Amino acid sequence: xxxxxxxxxxxxxxxxxxxxxxxxxxxxxxxxxxxxxxxxxxxxxxxxxxxxxxxxxxxxxxxxxxxxxxxxxxxxxxxxxxxxxxxxxxxxxxxxxxxxxxxxxxxxxxxxxxxxxxxxxxxxxxxxxxxxxxxxxxxxxxxxxxxxxxxxxxxxxxxxxxxxxxxxxxxxxxxxxxxxxxxxxxxxxxxxxxxxxxxxxxxxxxxxxxxxxxxxxxxxxxxxxxxxxxxxxxxxxxxxxxxxxxxxxxxxxxxxxxxxxxxxxxxxxxxxxxxxxxxxxxxxxxxxxxxxxxxxxxxxxxxxxxxxxxxxxxxxxxxxxxxxxxxxxxxxxxxxxxxxxxxxxxxxxxxxxxxxxxxxxxx
Numbered sequence: 001x002x003x004x005x006x007x008x009x010x011x012x013x014x015x016x017x018x019x020x021x022x023x024x025x026x027x028x029x030x031x032x033x034x035x036x037x038x039x040x041x042x043x044x045x046x047x048x049x050x051x052x053x054x055x056x057x058x059x060x061x062x063x064x065x066x067x068x069x070x071x072x073x074x075x076x077x078x079x080x081x082x083x084x085x086x087x088x089x090x091x092x093x094x095x096x097x098x099x100x101x102x103x104x105x106x107x108x109x110x111x112x113x114x115x116x117x118x119x120x121x122x123x124x125x126x127x128x129x130x131x132x133x134x135x136x137x138x139x140x141x142x143x144x145x146x147x148x149x150x151x152x153x154x155x156x157x158x159x160x161x162x163x164x165x166x167x168x169x170x171x172x173x174x175x176x177x178x179x180x181x182x183x184x185x186x187x188x189x190x191x192x193x194x195x196x197x198x199x200x201x202x203x204x205x206x207x208x209x210x211x212x213x214x215x216x217x218x219x220x221x222x223x224x225x226x227x228x229x230x231x232x233x234x235x236x237x238x239x240x241x242x243x244x245x246x247x248x249x250x251x252x253x254x255x256x257x258x259x260x261x262x263x264x265x266x267x268x269x270x271x272x273x274x275x276x277x278x279x280x281x282x283x284x285x286x287x288x289x290x291x292x293x294x295x296x297x298x299x300x301x302x303x304x305x306x307x308x309x310x311x312x313x314x315x316x317x318x319x320x321x322x323x324x325x326x327x328x329x330x331x332x333x334x335x336x337x338x339x340x341x342x343x344x345x346x347x348x349x350x351x352x353x354x355x356x357x358x359x360x361x362x363x
Contacts (some may be wrong), residue, residue: 004328005360007044009037014352015057016103016335021064023339026358029057034071034081044358052079052090059104061113072101072115078125080134093134095123103149109156111178116147122161124173124193139171139194149210149256153217157182157191160220162208168222168230170198186218186234200232203246209269210256215344219281221265223254229267233281243281251275256336260363261345266290268333268351272325274361290361291327331355 007026015029026037026044032053037044053073060071069081069088076097081088095101099118106113112126115136120143123136145165152159159173172191174182187197198220202208206225213220220232228248235242252270260266264287268274276287324330331354339360340348346363 002362004362005042006328007037007358007360008356009035009044009358010356012356013331013354014334014356014358016060017350017352017358018060018062018069018337019339019350020062020067025062027060027062027069028352028358029060029071032056032073032075034060034069048087050081050088050090052081052092053077055100058100058102059115061104061106063106063110066110068106068110070104070106070113072104074100076101076117078104078113078115078123078134091134093125093136095125095136096138097121097123099146102147105150105152107152107156107173108154109179111156112173112175114150114152114159114161114173116150116161116163118146120145120147122147122150122159122171122173124159124175126175126178137175137193139173141194142196142199143169148208151212153187153213154215155182155185155217158185158187158197158213158217160211160213160222162211162222164207166202166205166208166224168198168200168202168208168211168220168232169196170220171196184237186236188237197237198232198234198241200230200241200244202226202230203228206253209254210267212257212259212265214259214262216262219262221257221259223257223267223269225253227251227253229254229257229265229277229284231265231279231284245279245281245284247277247279247284247286249275249286255332255334256351258336258338258346258349260349264345266336266346266349266363268336270332271327272329272331272333272353273327274333274336274349274351328359329353329355329357 034050036048038047055075072078078093097119103116115123122139172195202224204226211222230246233243254267255269257267265277333353339350
């Protein structure tokens with residue numbers, strides 16, 4: 001496997017990141033600003049900074065076709081940044097929430113976006129042409145706690161959400177006049193706004209950190225704080241799912257996950273590295289890490305460093321720094337996103353985390 005492409009942007013946590021469709025622009029959430037990096041040769045150089053929020057930004061997403069950037073923040077607002085010849089022009093979106101916004105994602109149709117919050121609601125935001133502004137409708141029931149992540153179904157109507165009440169749920173976010181009537185699916189047929197099409201509890205009541213629909217939309221995966229990955233296969237509207245498969249691991253919890261085709265999931269989190277899971281409706285299992293950490297002589301080097309520690313203190317006046325992790329990321333991975341795909345499977349994906357790195361991997 002080719003070595004991953006590592007971009008150490010700064011010594012600061014990356015809350016979220018997103019690439020433009022041509023992968024020439026990288027948007028990174030850093031404190032209360034969005035930093036835009038442009039690809040120069042093999043590196044990313046800072047080219048612009050978007051300032052409009054007055055508290056920590058928690059989510060950023062670039063729409064592939066229009067190039068519009070949406071951001072959300074702990075200041076309880078969302079901003080849509082329109083690209084223009086002179087830069088990006090922000091438009092405020094009133095979310096009508098009383099607590100921090102936690103995550104944001106464009107729908108595949110790019111006509112609306114979803115914002116999770118600590119206010120036990122998800123704001124579905126869309127543009128009203130006649131009034132020339134962005135408005136929001138709330139998905140409320142039966143959410144009982146903070147929304148940690150959202151994921152759109154390929155039909156741009158169904159929305160999956162994970163929350164700290166230990167549930168992953170599938171809602172209808174159908175907006176009349178914006179969405180075309182969706183084709184009937186295993187998740188539902190008639191789908192008025194705020195219809196709950198599925199509600200799944202984590203086995204040990206752990207927080208659900210991440211949710212994601214498979215590329216076909218016929219399966220849902222979610223990662224929870226008990227270090228498990230659960231995959232749900234729906235059967236028919238208003239019927240129990242045909243399969244709910246949980247994979248319990250001995251690893252630390254996963255913060256984010258993506259699908260690679262219909263038979264593989266890539267997840268990453270507090271272990272500071274990405275892991276593969278493979279399976280189908282009959283069963284899933286962990287298939288190992290994406291990193292080859294066993295560099296030759298590493299154990300010898302550690303032993304040698306212990307023996308030489310006092311010599312170094314004597315000679316150089318300092319102790320050798322032996323705190324570096326053997327993984328590419330040096331701290332928790334908070335976001336994993338598809339970087340490049342051929343339609344059916346992911347060829348490359350990107351990760352970002354608390355160490356200020358954005359890393360591009362071969363899948």
